[in-house]
Amino acid sequence: MGLNVDRENLAYMADILGCEVGVIHFFYLGLNVGINNRQAASWDKLVDKIRRRLALWNDKHISLEGRITLIQAVLSAVLIYCLSFYRLPRKTLREIVQIQRKFIWGVCEDSSKIPWVIWEDICKKKENGGLGIRNLERFNFALVSKWAWRFLNESNCLWAKVIKSKCGSLGPSGGSCFGRCRVAKSGWWKDVCEFFVGGEGGGMREDCEIMMGNGNKTSFWLDRWIEGKSLKSKFGRLFRIIEQQEAVVSQMGFLGEDD
Helix, strand or coil: CCCCCCHHHHHHHHHHHCCCCCCCCEEECCEEECCCCCCHHHHHHHHHHHHHHHHHHHCCCCCHHHHHHHHHHHHHHHHHHHHCCCCCCHHHHHHHHHHHHHHHCCCCCCCCCCCCCCHHHHCCCHHHCCCCCCCHHHHHHHHHHHHHHHHHHCCCCHHHHHHHHHHCCCCCCCCCCCCCCCCCCCHHHHHHHHHHHCCCCCCHHHHCECCCCCCCCCECCCCECECCECHHHHCHHHHHHCCCCCCEHHHCCCCCCCC
16 A cells, blocks of 8 residues: 555565555554444444344343343454544444343344343443443443553554654643544544543543643643632633633742742
8 A cells, every 4th residue: 555656666566575555545453444433334343243243142041141241242353453443333332231231131233122221330330230331332441441541651652753743642742632533534532532521521631730940731620620620610710711821820820938
């Protein structure tokens, strides 16, 4: 696969290297590279794969515990790798949950049955009265948000430097995720940023408490760097009218003892 290379030169180089010319889309380590992960149609094959895997056991006499184990096994074998990298559309997640719900209650694909327990209760932990099945939307949020966590803790690694040079940073230097997501060079990185910053309900950032150093990478308003709360949450009305919403601590003055 070549970028900005004519077909003749591409075929010539492929012949020298003894390889085939690839095209987008292609699979790499189980991930579909080049798809628009925001379109539900891009995930139809994955949904069909899950449906086929569970359908093999649907006509068997399996206990409820066995069905839960099979759902978790299919989730680990088919879904978890995609969920750890891509943000799946809500429509796709709803389709997968529908397949899981029908399998739990022993319902065939072309029939329907009233579920006597809401899915939110089924996804609770066993000690809280649920069946321990993962909530896919929250699970997807946690796995994708882990990339933001790794980016913050592995900032000197090669992959983090490549992302920072191409897409921006989670800090003020890139501005991609320090307040509002503005970088659209990578749809994947935009999803990571949105999960980190969050919407009205807050994201991963709302649960992170900052150990501040020189203040160059700590948001004055958005990070929890003082008394365990963000200044935005404490002074919301003031935050809405100021112009320095994306300022860092080091830009807002000097913290030290008076001479």
